[in-house]
Amino acid sequence: MQLRDYQQDIFEQLTASCSNDIVQLDTGAGKTPIEAALAQWAPHCLLVAHRNILITQISEKLAAFGLEHDTISTEHTRRRCMAAHRAHGRSFIVRGHATRRVASMQSIVSAVKHHRFDIDTSLPWLIVIDEAHHVIPDNMWGSLRTLFPHARIIGFTATPARMDGDSLHVDKGGLFDRLVQASSLAGDSVRALIDRGYLSGFRAYAARTSYNIEERMTWREREQKLVDDLTREAMGLPAGSGERAIFHAPRKGLDWDSGVLELMGDPVEEYKRVANGTRAILMAPAIKSAEAFAVDFRTAGIPAACINSTQSPAEIARLLDAFRRGQVLVLTNVDMVGEGFDLPACETLIIATRTASFPRYRQWCGRVLRPDPGKQQATIIDLTGMIAQHGMPDEPVEWDLLNPPCGPKTKRHVPCDDCGMFYLFKLEQCPECGAPNRWLDEGQAFAPGSYQFDIRYIDQAFRGYVIRERQQAQNAERMRTEMLRPYDGFGGDLVGRTLNALSAWFPAALQQAGVAIAEINEFLRSQDARSRDFWMKHFTRADVGAPPHRAQKVFEKWQRSR
Template sequence: MELKELRPYQKDLLNKTRQAYLQGYKSPCIVSPCGSGKTVIMSEMARKAAEKKNRVLFLVHRKELKDQTIDTLKWWGVDMNYIEVGMVQTIARRLEKTIPPKLIITDENHHSLAKSYKKVYDYFPNARLVGFTATPVRLNGGGLGEVNDVLVEGPTVQELIKWGNLAPFKYYAPEIVDTSKLKIRRGEYVAKDIEDLFQSRAIWGDVISHYKKLSEGKQAICYCSSIKQSKEMAEQFNKARIKARHIDGETPKPERETVIEYFRQGKILVLCNVDLISEGFDVPDCNTAILLRPTQSLGLFIQQSMRPMRYKEGKTAIIIDHVGNVGRFGTPDMEREWKLDPKKGSNNTKVEEENPVKQCPECFYTVERSTEICPECGHKFGQEEKEVEQVESELVEIGSFDGFTTDYREPKDCKNMGELYSLAKNKGYKPGWAYYQGKMMGFIK
């Protein structure tokens, strides 16, 4: 069987991982963005191990991911006689029946601190470990140092967009919803409170109207906070003559496969769900992500917001954020510093001195704070900015925008305020430094 060719950055990640083992590390965590082909890298690692007749245990946390992984391994030409792909919950219950592996590969490695994973790792202490994730961070902000001993980092989202491996995107935030009164349980917002937040007809109406305005006729995946809300959202789209369906983990598999096939064929425009279509779930390419679930999880935000960024020639992804997640995390292409250490005194909602972006009140496009005329609709920003700025003062910094380049090291290299804010972040400076430089350079009047 003819082997497929890895991309240069995928080969580089494999080489870095090999070097990590040679340096004495036992459990590297490979970090690479959504859509960068992590399953292919894992498949190549499994193929090389199987060639040496080494047993590989491949851990996933969902049945759908198991089926998809097996299909990809076979497609990549892996000798399946040496591979066991299993749901971690199942493997943890039948450890004594599992052939001891030489290598344990963990998909969605940010789950690896769960008891089921650690039970498997402890049972096979002589096996090498390797985990793959786009977000090596726990929900509480801590790192994965209890399991992994080194981070092996791949390219950034901005680099993948520049190289044509991910689609560029436009990010809209039509409603910055006040989440200050939502209760948090086990690190996440309480689903019932989120449901109550969305009972306003104005909010529901905005979802429909903004889809029509920003992405009408294009396929979208709508992420909701509960099954009830997802079903209601699908109903609202259908009432607006926009073909939509809801699926969840309890939807019978034949029905779910039928719905996804209809989505693939373009018979369905909007696919509503809760968390089902997030981590590694294989659905056809789509153009738009509609975010209706406020979350404290950076991982969940990145998985969902980047869903439409799979590359397709000529495509620009649309992300419509109705719940202010951009205020908590920034845009999905923001460069982030990952660490294995637990985050002491973590507070995921860090407030910066000044938010470098604002939303256009007419079309809701997210633009740099210094923008005077909206590039999307031509709106001239005026006195209304003061009111918007007060609302947005609680948002965290957004350090990158569509079309950014990272090839600047000094203020003179920057062409706009967005690049100045990105430079400030890279240098560890406060946003006020970028603001002052922008004043000096004439970006801010």
């Protein structure tokens, strides 16, 4: 397998170092091939992921490199890895392989606990951790440092910051010494990868109508909710708390007090409007709401399923396979496919929950940016204002390991008031439907429809530049098509009235002579148009009402003198 140029750049930086490094590479850009190349390079390599779903992906990439290995996992996961190797001619799983393993963190913890961990931990292992933003010294990933005292740790992630925004640097309580990025991608990496064809282009939409899942409940569900609330009130608990409340999400996460899921659009209707027939994943706030959304889609005749942490690995694998084959079009979930989920054919992301975490939001968006043959572009349907809060998925981000960013502080995109598509604030009209850009006209904080998008989110320096540029363009157009009012401030005495009459006759005569309005306006804006000397030098009272060629002759002389 040949590494791309930026992958080779990262690989060379890592192999030239001996520090504990964390690699930032956007979702879909190909972290796993670099991990496989490191597994080929290192004498002893342990590749660790945080979910069984990712073990198969890593194992398959090792098989693509022709690298034999074993897994530390359940037997079911090992067999799925062997099945994934068929595309490469044979199984590359070798039971008990001494120098190369792929493991889930949970399986390592379980093997150590039950004294079944058969790896010599005193050797200088290279430990490669996928989705390394989970790694801190105090959790189970951090325990690898204690378990492997002589190991070097390399982490890979699209978002080198903890989900709560804290640093992963060793000086801030993390495990990593250095941030590694491809020199050709740092900063504006997502846009660069899209332009090079390594990531898919996308469209992002805000919903057009308000939606409350409680309004979709049957009378029996409403009755049961009332009974539940009265019971909790009698027990001294807040109404809407507990299990029933997971039908609902608020503006800032789950609202366990009000029990209301406030979305800015019906997920089913918005999917049918802008992404009908595409394979979509829906991010939900809780398992019950994910299940309810799946039911809504199926009721509308759209094949849908919910995957969640209460299901067995076999059931999750079955549903994912059905999704890959297109038998399921919409897959609802709660944090099951938000990270590391590798399915290029997935075309649509429906955001039906909220997160204050910029890294988590970028991980969600990365699920649909992987390119695939026949895939025109991805679609993102934002039902909770996450684009307003965190920016577009291709906004430039300057990642800093010591002081991780919380996302772009200001935005440059607004939603169309008609179709909901986000586009650059500076455009005069929506490129999707042609509707005029009211955000430029209003120039104030307002929320068309129910987008709840505040103009104050926009980069104000950029906004000021755009408005000034727009005003200049409008002024230039007016100068080209609308004649300015002639200067008439010469006074009310006999001479002044004569000069006022000449200044009114002169541009009218020039227009009759066929002189362009823009050229006439150029004169009317000049100092000469306001000068008594100019008029008294070239005209007399008798010239008022003279044929146009008289005015044109003086005007041409004025142009030559400039």
